[in-house]
Amino acid sequence: MGGAVPRPSIIPQGCESVNATCPVEATIYGYHPSLPANAFFAGFFGLAMLVQLFYGIKYKTWTYMAAVALGCLAECVGYVGRVMMNDNPWNDMAFNIQIVLLIFAPSFLAAGIYLTLKHVVLQFGAEWSRLRPGAYTWIFVSCDVSSLAMQSAGGAMAAMADPGEKIGDIGTNLMIAGIIWQVVVLVIFGLLVAEYGWRTYQRRTKLTHSALELWNNKKFKIFCGAVCGAYLFILVRCAYRIPELLGGWGGELMRIELEFIILEGVMICLMVLCQTIFHPGIYFPALASPPKQKHRKLKNVEDTEMEPLSSYEDVRPAGRYYDPAPTGQRYENTRER
Numbered sequence: 001m002g003g004a005v006p007r008p009s010i011i012p013q014g015c016e017s018v019n020a021t022c023p024v025e026a027t028i029y030g031y032h033p034s035l036p037a038n039a040f041f042a043g044f045f046g047l048a049m050l051v052q053l054f055y056g057i058k059y060k061t062w063t064y065m066a067a068v069a070l071g072c073l074a075e076c077v078g079y080v081g082r083v084m085m086n087d088n089p090w091n092d093m094a095f096n097i098q099i100v101l102l103i104f105a106p107s108f109l110a111a112g113i114y115l116t117l118k119h120v121v122l123q124f125g126a127e128w129s130r131l132r133p134g135a136y137t138w139i140f141v142s143c144d145v146s147s148l149a150m151q152s153a154g155g156a157m158a159a160m161a162d163p164g165e166k167i168g169d170i171g172t173n174l175m176i177a178g179i180i181w182q183v184v185v186l187v188i189f190g191l192l193v194a195e196y197g198w199r200t201y202q203r204r205t206k207l208t209h210s211a212l213e214l215w216n217n218k219k220f221k222i223f224c225g226a227v228c229g230a231y232l233f234i235l236v237r238c239a240y241r242i243p244e245l246l247g248g249w250g251g252e253l254m255r256i257e258l259e260f261i262i263l264e265g266v267m268i269c270l271m272v273l274c275q276t277i278f279h280p281g282i283y284f285p286a287l288a289s290p291p292k293q294k295h296r297k298l299k300n301v302e303d304t305e306m307e308p309l310s311s312y313e314d315v316r317p318a319g320r321y322y323d324p325a326p327t328g329q330r331y332e333n334t335r336e337r
Contacts, residue, residue: 008023028249030255034257039083045076048072052072056069074105079098106237115141116280123214124215125211128203150174151174157171229274230271233268237268
């Protein structure tokens with residue numbers, strides 16, 4: 001895990017394992033990926049996925065759970081690919097698994113961030129927002145999906161191409177475009193969040209009682225800090241990936257594992273920690289799916305205290321069908337008839 005290893009000017013063809021003819025220095029990365037580091041990342045993201053599933057089911061944060069859990073799953077499998085490359089850096093299948101999954105997995109995690117703004121706006125008031133609450137989810141998740149599509153298609157093209165093929169360069173450029181687009185979307189999202197936060201702060205005296213309670217809630221403030229942290233971590237990761245891919249396959253930045261571990265692995269680990277430890281189900285329950293109306297009505301019925309019948313006035317109509325006589329007397333009258 002030192003500096004970049006110079007790549008030979010002549011790259012051997014048809015290599016399947018490391019030997020005298022096919023040295024590790026001739027691979028795209030130029031090193032055996034660290035087994036301890038990559039095994040740790042694979043285990044971490046696998047565990048984080050299970051925790052996300054548990055919290056998602058418990059607190060009914062279905063959309064958030066789907067986005068973040070899928071991101072964790074892709075990260076986990078991607079690092080399994082790097083673990084496989086530790087044994088054989090010439091393993092094409094392992095290389096393709098890790099390059100494709102680790103490139104687009106953060107797009108799912110970013111979707112978890114985008115989902116939060118809609119619910120924050122719903123709680124504090126749409127009148128301070130530049131967009132309708134629901135528009136935030138549709139616009140930014142759609143942009144995230146388009147970024148994901150570009151990165152996935154580009155990664156697949158680059159993975160299937162043979163060395164020197166033009167389609168490989170097209171795939172690389174498509175991946176770079178997808179990551180740049182992801183950064184642009186993240187920056188626009190950050191600006192809108194900052195603007196909404198500033199507008200709300202300026203009008204904090206006009207907030208409703210429930211909004212003021214949320215504003216002063218310690219858990220909500222911690223949650224906001226965690227979301228900001230997750231946002232910064234993925235931004236740093238994307239900023240690293242752009243020059244790495246621009247340097248080309250086997251470029252200098254791509255051949256330094258320490259920078260990859262810190263700027264890719266650690267950054268996404270910290271992002272997922274923010275999204276898991278400070279889960280919205282615990283720190284921002286408003287993001288959870290509302291209970292069904294049927295259940296809500298049943299609960300209201302159970303909570304209602306019935307007044308005793310003696311408290312009601314006798315509203316039986318007087319007249320021929322009403323006999324105020326005691327029961328025994330009414331029975332005697334019937335016999336006489």
